[in-house]
Amino acid sequence: MLSRVADAVFWMARYMERTDNVLRVLRTSYIASQDEIQDFNWQLWVDGLGAFSSNPNVKVSNYQEALNHMILSRENDTSVLTNIARARENARSVQDYITKEVWQVINEYYHLVRDPKTENLLLKNDPVTAFDNLLRESVLFHGTVDITMNRGEGYIFLSIGKYIERILRSLDILELKIREIENGGNEAMQWKYLLYALSGYEFHSKNYKNALQLEAVTHQIFLDVQFPHSVLYSLLQVERYFKRLEDISLPEHFKELEFLVGRATSNLRYTSKHNSGMEEVKSWIVETRLEVKGVSQKLANLYFGYS
Amino acid sequence: MSFTTLLSDYLVRPKVWDEMCNKGNVRNHYQVFFDSLRESTSDEFMLKDELAKKLFMNQGITFTVYSDGEGIEKIFPFDIIPRIITAAEWDHIESGIKQRIRALNIFLRDIYHDQFIVKDKIIPEALIHSCPGFLREMVGVDVPFDIYTHISGIDLIRDGDGSFYVLEDNLRTPSGVSYMLENRNMTYRIFPGLLPRNNVRSVKDYPDLLLKNLLGLANQQKSEPTVVMLTPGIYNSAYFEHTTLARLMGVDLVEGRDLVVDNAKVYMKTTAGLKQVDVIYRRVDDEFLDPLIFNRESILGVSGIYYAYKMGNVAIVNAPGNGVADDKAVYPYVPHMIKYYLNEEPILKTVPTYSMDNSEHFSEVFSKISGMVIKKTNESGGYGMLMGHAATEQEVVAYKLEVEKNPRHFIAQPIISLSSVPCFLKGKVQPRHVDLRPFALYGPQGIEIVPGGLTRVALREGSLVVNSSQGGGSKDTWVLGS
Numbered sequence: 001m002l003s004r005v006a007d008a009v010f011w012m013a014r015y016m017e018r019t020d021n022v023l024r025v026l027r028t029s030y031i032a033s034q035d036e037i038q039d040f041n042w043q044l045w046v047d048g049l050g051a052f053s054s055n056p057n058v059k060v061s062n063y064q065e066a067l068n069h070m071i072l073s074r075e076n077d078t079s080v081l082t083n084i085a086r087a088r089e090n091a092r093s094v095q096d097y098i099t100k101e102v103w104q105v106i107n108e109y110y111h112l113v114r115d116p117k118t119e120n121l122l123l124k125n126d127p128v129t130a131f132d133n134l135l136r137e138s139v140l141f142h143g144t145v146d147i148t149m150n151r152g153e154g155y156i157f158l159s160i161g162k163y164i165e166r167i168l169r170s171l172d173i174l175e176l177k178i179r180e181i182e183n184g185g186n187e188a189m190q191w192k193y194l195l196y197a198l199s200g201y202e203f204h205s206k207n208y209k210n211a212l213q214l215e216a217v218t219h220q221i222f223l224d225v226q227f228p229h230s231v232l233y234s235l236l237q238v239e240r241y242f243k244r245l246e247d248i249s250l251p252e253h254f255k256e257l258e259f260l261v262g263r264a265t266s267n268l269r270y271t272s273k274h275n276s277g278m279e280e281v282k283s284w285i286v287e288t289r290l291e292v293k294g295v296s297q298k299l300a301n302l303y304f305g306y307s
Numbered sequence: 308m309s310f311t312t313l314l315s316d317y318l319v320r321p322k323v324w325d326e327m328c329n330k331g332n333v334r335n336h337y338q339v340f341f342d343s344l345r346e347s348t349s350d351e352f353m354l355k356d357e358l359a360k361k362l363f364m365n366q367g368i369t370f371t372v373y374s375d376g377e378g379i380e381k382i383f384p385f386d387i388i389p390r391i392i393t394a395a396e397w398d399h400i401e402s403g404i405k406q407r408i409r410a411l412n413i414f415l416r417d418i419y420h421d422q423f424i425v426k427d428k429i430i431p432e433a434l435i436h437s438c439p440g441f442l443r444e445m446v447g448v449d450v451p452f453d454i455y456t457h458i459s460g461i462d463l464i465r466d467g468d469g470s471f472y473v474l475e476d477n478l479r480t481p482s483g484v485s486y487m488l489e490n491r492n493m494t495y496r497i498f499p500g501l502l503p504r505n506n507v508r509s510v511k512d513y514p515d516l517l518l519k520n521l522l523g524l525a526n527q528q529k530s531e532p533t534v535v536m537l538t539p540g541i542y543n544s545a546y547f548e549h550t551t552l553a554r555l556m557g558v559d560l561v562e563g564r565d566l567v568v569d570n571a572k573v574y575m576k577t578t579a580g581l582k583q584v585d586v587i588y589r590r591v592d593d594e595f596l597d598p599l600i601f602n603r604e605s606i607l608g609v610s611g612i613y614y615a616y617k618m619g620n621v622a623i624v625n626a627p628g629n630g631v632a633d634d635k636a637v638y639p640y641v642p643h644m645i646k647y648y649l650n651e652e653p654i655l656k657t658v659p660t661y662s663m664d665n666s667e668h669f670s671e672v673f674s675k676i677s678g679m680v681i682k683k684t685n686e687s688g689g690y691g692m693l694m695g696h697a698a699t700e701q702e703v704v705a706y707k708l709e710v711e712k713n714p715r716h717f718i719a720q721p722i723i724s725l726s727s728v729p730c731f732l733k734g735k736v737q738p739r740h741v742d743l744r745p746f747a748l749y750g751p752q753g754i755e756i757v758p759g760g761l762t763r764v765a766l767r768e769g770s771l772v773v774n775s776s777q778g779g780g781s782k783d784t785w786v787l788g789s
Contacts, residue, residue, distance in 0.1 A: 092541050092546070095554070096550040096559075107366070250580055
């Protein structure tokens with residue numbers, strides 16, 4: 001397939017996954033903020049999610065300002081609206097390649113997030129309904145991809161993009177939660193919110209006996225292969241999809257990337273870092289993120305390097 | 308209020324051919340449609356209208372207007388009432404267009420080779436050489452199967468007596484065919500069951516016919532030739548059409564940056580390295596096709612592609628240089644071409660055309676300007692025109708000065724009123740003027756025209772300008788079976 005198309009499909013998936021993750025974490029944060037005695041620290045989320053924004057010094061003083069900035073703002077190049085618009089631009093540039101159904105879901109999502117009714121719900125009425133409406137589109141996207149896209153090369157790049165993004169988001173959210181705990185947040189409560197945001201709380205209750213402690217939570221987020229938001233699960237998916245590229249790749253390109261993916265997976269499989277303290281977990285996050293970004297970068301160089 | 312009542316206020320302008328009504332009566336070929344909707348109310352029509360708009364928006368059948376960095380999504384206005392053409396009318400149109408395309412294609416072959424038509428003084432040499440669309444680089448180049456006009460969009464209008472005239476030939480990169488297809492898809496959503504009841508001929512074969520022709524142009528030695536469609540990119544207003552056609556044909560939609568030329572062969576950059584391309588259906592204008600030959604600033608094209616084409620290593624559709632045949636100043640010579648090359652009488656009428664570089668024509672046109680339209684020969688989209696009946700005296704004076712500066716760049720024609728069709732606008736059924744653009748496909752096996760086309764509507768009351776950039780919309784076009 002065309003390198004440009006592979007690149008666009010990859011990024012379309014990344015933006016869609018990012019949107020989904022950000023919305024879920026903000027939904028949980030909003031619900032948490034309504035149940036707190038003290039004022040919720042929205043600034044931490046604005047700073048954390050907007051770390052790579054071109055305008056990182058935005059100050060917010062209440063949930064309306066925070067949600068407006070992180071979800072609806074057109075000026076914020078990391079907002080949900082911007083993400084969806086980018087996903088749509090990418091989808092538009094490969095509209096002939098993805099199925100008509102996938103294009104229509106993304107297009108509808110774009111119109112929904114720009115609809116004044118969404119803004120009204122989010123800032124003046126019930127934000128949870130707004131989150132649920134938006135997240136429904138996200139689920140529709142995943143389902144539509146699953147039942148309409150052929151399993152060829154495009155699907156492979158789409159899946160790799162999705163899982164790479166998921167790893168990075170899980171790591172980011174874990175990092176932000178650690179920061180909230182360090183700022184004096186109730187540890188068990190924060191872990192609970194973190195797991196809610198990653199749709200992993202029920203799983204945690206059953207499989208980790210509701211431990212809500214650093215060791216159990218980091219194990220679930222990094223290493224539990226049954227947990228779809230875990231780093232290892234996602235990395236194994238990257239590996240699985242990547243292997244399907246073997247027959248259609250230039251051999252030297254495939255080998256180079258296979259090494260990086262294999263190393264990252266092994267580093268996780270044979271680690272005991274989840275048994276350590278908060279500081280070690282923080283540096284583990286940084287190392288893993290670097291490794292995964294390295295894979296993404298190499299993929300771009302070898303498979304999308306069309307210019 | 309029922310459809311019948313809605314129609315009671317329907318007033319056809321004098322001396323205008325109305326496609327549906329004749330002296331207050333519904334024409335026969337509209338009768339089935341009319342009867343089916345006799346009891347429909349204005350509210351039901353309103354709902355259908357809203358449904359159509361919603362479907363266009365949700366399906367992303369839109370074009371984006373970029374202002375202040377953020378795109379505004381717009382849909383091309385669509386009117387829900389179809390325009391209906393009888394089987395006999397279609398036969399006439401079809402044979403007329405085929406005849407015209409055959410002549411124009413021979414003309415292109417002739418003009419880029421022996422120029423017999425010039426030597427025999429049928430067309431002045433100076434006229435040909437003053438056409439901006441005449442490409443010196445195409446002289447002596449043999450194109451596959453001698454076909455230049457693979458895809459043509461011929462604009463037709465109807466005068467007050469109902470006869471069809473060719474208004475314009477679009478032989479370069481005519482657009483609008485995706486709207487022909489999408490408008491049809493819309494019709495079966497808003498009028499369930501009406502298409503089969505009316506015996507409407509299908510248009511859905513268009514992408515298959517086009518693909519068959521494109522594959523036919525590839526080097527015959529190849530069992531699986533690679534066909535691509537070249538688009539200027541997502542910011543082009545016809546981008547939706549490019550993606551639609553590429554998807555329906557199952558070919559890759561490429562941009563200039565996806566292609567590269569090596570050793571006079573064209574390749575596309577894929578995840579598994581370079582892959583040779585055999586046929587390119589390009590939607591990039593000649594000027595931007597190859598920065599080495601044409602516009603040096605172009606980033607939409609591919610360096611060296613023209614050389615690859617000349618060497619016969621890639622087929623380009625439509626052929627470069629077709630602009631010489633659809634130049635507005637060459638248009639009045641098409642009936643002569645038909646006689647000269649085919650020894651036939653033109654089936655479709657041509658609008659009388661005055662060359663403004665002829666001083667007699669010049670004074671004649673300005674003496675009866677209220678009935679004339681003056682057009683720039685190298686502009687399209689309804690731009691740069693002076694409609695005599697609607698212009699003020701100052702506008703006429705200013706335009707005259709403009710024409711005097713460079714008369715070769717202008718032609719004049721008597722204003723033809725254009726037929727009208729009923730449109731559902733603001734809760735009322737009102738007549739609006741339309742044209743018709745059928746799409747002809749010329750492949751190694753001959754010319755084929757899918758029964759239909761794009762009916763463009765001038766949505767402003769009394770307006771004769773149907774271009775989408777000037778407030779025009781479109782309608783589904785039904786060609787009835789015999």
